[in-house]
Amino acid sequence: MDINSNKYTFGFAILMVVLVAAVLSIAAINLKPFQDKNIELKKKQDILCTIGFSKNASDENYLSREKAGELFSTYIKHQPVINSSSEIINDLIAFDVDMAKELKKDVKERNFPFFVAEKDGETYYIIPIRGKGLWGPIWGFIALAKDLNTVLGATFGHKSETPGLGAEINLPIFQDQFPGKKIFNKNGIFNSIKVIKGGAKEGDVHGVDAISGGTITSNGVSDMLYDCLINYVTYFENLKNIALIDSVAIDSLETIELIENTVE
Amino acid sequence: MTEKATSTEIKKNKKEALFSKKNRKILTSPLTDDNGITVQALGVCSALAITVQLKPAVVMAVSVIAVMCIANVITSLMRNLIPNRIRIIVQLVVIASLVILVDEILKAFVFDIYQELTVFIALIITNCIIMGRLEAFALGNGPWKSFLDGLGGALGYSWILIVVAFFRELLGSGTLWGYPIIEKIGLYELGYQNNGMMILPPMALITVGVIIWIQRSRNKELVEEF
Numbered sequence: 001m002d003i004n005s006n007k008y009t010f011g012f013a014i015l016m017v018v019l020v021a022a023v024l025s026i027a028a029i030n031l032k033p034f035q036d037k038n039i040e041l042k043k044k045q046d047i048l049c050t051i052g053f054s055k056n057a058s059d060e061n062y063l064s065r066e067k068a069g070e071l072f073s074t075y076i077k078h079q080p081v082i083n084s085s086s087e088i089i090n091d092l093i094a095f096d097v098d099m100a101k102e103l104k105k106d107v108k109e110r111n112f113p114f115f116v117a118e119k120d121g122e123t124y125y126i127i128p129i130r131g132k133g134l135w136g137p138i139w140g141f142i143a144l145a146k147d148l149n150t151v152l153g154a155t156f157g158h159k160s161e162t163p164g165l166g167a168e169i170n171l172p173i174f175q176d177q178f179p180g181k182k183i184f185n186k187n188g189i190f191n192s193i194k195v196i197k198g199g200a201k202e203g204d205v206h207g208v209d210a211i212s213g214g215t216i217t218s219n220g221v222s223d224m225l226y227d228c229l230i231n232y233v234t235y236f237e238n239l240k241n242i243a244l245i246d247s248v249a250i251d252s253l254e255t256i257e258l259i260e261n262t263v264e
Numbered sequence: 265m266t267e268k269a270t271s272t273e274i275k276k277n278k279k280e281a282l283f284s285k286k287n288r289k290i291l292t293s294p295l296t297d298d299n300g301i302t303v304q305a306l307g308v309c310s311a312l313a314i315t316v317q318l319k320p321a322v323v324m325a326v327s328v329i330a331v332m333c334i335a336n337v338i339t340s341l342m343r344n345l346i347p348n349r350i351r352i353i354v355q356l357v358v359i360a361s362l363v364i365l366v367d368e369i370l371k372a373f374v375f376d377i378y379q380e381l382t383v384f385i386a387l388i389i390t391n392c393i394i395m396g397r398l399e400a401f402a403l404g405n406g407p408w409k410s411f412l413d414g415l416g417g418a419l420g421y422s423w424i425l426i427v428v429a430f431f432r433e434l435l436g437s438g439t440l441w442g443y444p445i446i447e448k449i450g451l452y453e454l455g456y457q458n459n460g461m462m463i464l465p466p467m468a469l470i471t472v473g474v475i476i477w478i479q480r481s482r483n484k485e486l487v488e489e490f
Contacts, residue, residue: 009347016354020361027368034372042375065375160386164316164437164463213316213463 041065043095044072050143050153051075051117051124056172076126078116084108086235099130099139112231117143124152127232131224134216135160138169138224142178148236151193154178156221166217177208183229190233192226195219282408291412294420297483300393301424302476307393311425312468314384318441321429324384325422329415331366332394335359336414339402346403355398356389363388393421428471436462 002008045068049055053063063071079094084107094113102110115126123146130139136159143153154175161167168174178193182205185191191206195218200207210218281287300306314320335358339346346354367385370378388394397417402410433439438446438458446452461467480486 003345003347004349009349012345012347013350013353016357020357024361024364024368027365031368031372035368038371038375160382162316163314163320163384164433212460 038065041069044068046155046157047115047117047126047128047141048072048075049155050126050141051119052153054172055155075117075119076115077118079113080116081111081113082232082235083112084110084231086238094128097128099128100137103130107231110231112235114232122146122152127229129224129228131220131227133158133161133169133220134166134214135162138217138220140169140221140224142225142229144183148240149182149184151178151181151183158217161217162214164213165211166214166220168211168214169217169221174208174211181205181208190230192222192229194225195222287409287412290409291416294413294416295423296420296479297486299420299424299479300396300417301421301472302479303486304393304396306396307391307421308469308472310384310387310391311421311428311472312465313387315425315429315432315468315471316436316463317433317439318426318429320380320384321425323381324387325418325425327366327381327384327388328391328394328421329418331359331362331388332397332418333411333414334362335394336397336402336410337407338362339398340405340407340410343403343405351403352395352399355395358398359394360389391421393417424472424475427475428468431471432462432468435459436467 003012042065045053045055045063045065048063048068048071052061053068054061056062057064081089081092081094081097083089089111092111092113094115097111097113099113102112113128115124115128117124117126125144125146125148127142127144128139129142130137132138138156138158138161140154140156142151144150145152156169156175158167158169161169177200181193183190183192185206194200194207195210196204196207197210197215197218199209294300297303301308301311310324314324335355338358339355342354363385367378367382370381397413401413405413430440433441434445436459438444438452446456446458
């Protein structure tokens with residue numbers, strides 16, 4: 001048979017495409033459940049790593065992916081989702097919100113999930129963030145303290161940043177700079193945290209050092225932090241005001257009790 | 265019938281041993297005088313992209329060795345069936361499907377390695393050394409020879425990658441495999457500083473250039489006439 005005839009060439013191409021497509025589809029369908037499970041556990045691990053666990057196997061507080069799956073419900077107490085007018089949406093669970101899909105929607109229609117965790121008596125508000133790096137999406141989780149201002153932990157991930165440069169955002173050397181930073185300035189105005197080329201000034205509570213050679217990824221992290229966190233500002237301010245009213249209420253109750261006691 | 269088949273097989277084997285001189289040459293020549301990167305100037309792009317650190321370079325090297333050997337053998341087995349006019353597309357399909365398959369399997373069963381590798385896996389497809397060997401060798405030779413050729417070509421690519429990454433990580437970041445070697449030796453206290461230039465892509469090109477220079481000053485036959 002002439003293998004260079006048009007007929008054979010077409011036949012070969014069609015057969016090859018069908019065969020390869022079949023093999024790859026079968027592989028993809030059969031492997032998907034395993035892959036989804038890994039991705040879910042990875043997300044739980046990422047979230048828990050912002051509240052004092054480590055991904056590094058040699059660390060004392062190491063948390064494996066499997067363990068993260070078990071411990072997730074122990075530490076994560078609430079999974080609220082808010083809309084753009086800062087109201088809680090009742091029928092959504094934060095873990096099920098796909099940030100990639102949310103980012104494609106118009107800001108007004110987006111859902112903003114967050115997680116409330118409790119560990120060793122401390123309350124954490126964990127906010128998922130997502131943005132653009134140099135080559136593809138970057139994402140992360142940032143844990144705020146009860147004051148909804150001080151950062152307690154941060155983890156970052158990326159799809160395809162350059163190894164050794166932008167890809168270093170998922171290493172402790174970058175992430176460990178975040179605890180202690182603040183997202184509101186002294187006057188209570190939202191200021192986010194910036195990744196600063198050439199290094200943040202000492203004592204700068206709104207800046208961390210960028211990665212040498214990874215400028216675009218570093219800028220991507222800055223933008224991501226700003227664009228994502230700003231959506232929660234109103235909700236946080238409402239929460240703070242409620243907390244303030246509560247504490248005033250408690251104060252006045254105590255005063256009344258005090259007066260009553262003195263009268264007696 | 266079977267007797268006849270085995271006797272011809274033996275005859276074939278007698279004609280050419282598995283590691284005959286010729287076959288050994290197929291395996292070893294890409295390591296030195298016929299190197300993919302330094303002599304044929306193929307696969308340079310990936311050599312620049314992932315030689316900032318030693319670990320990713322080694323991982324990339326291992327993946328390229330695997331993909332190149334398998335792709336060479338598959339193409340060689342099909343060599344008499346592939347229509348001439350679409351042979352490049354066929355080669356591309358073989359490489360791409362292998363790479364996707366490897367990616368999917370890693371993602372399902374060894375997720376930790378997948379996370380490290382996923383960036384490079386896409387780079388493997390674009391590596392012109394692989395296509396180059398399929399086109400130049402596997403289409404005209406048997407599976408065993410093609411396997412040796414793939415292994416040789418990939419090893420030739422790998423050692424350059426690893427040498428470049430070694431110097432770039434050592435001089436640029438002061439570490440090796442993430443271990444802070446310069447700090448442990450105590451060179452920083454003497455006023456030594458890392459060379460930030462080394463982690464930028466141009467220095468990869470210059471490092472490869474130095475290897476080419478050394479190689480050609482040792483073997484004058486490789487020097488092009490002008």
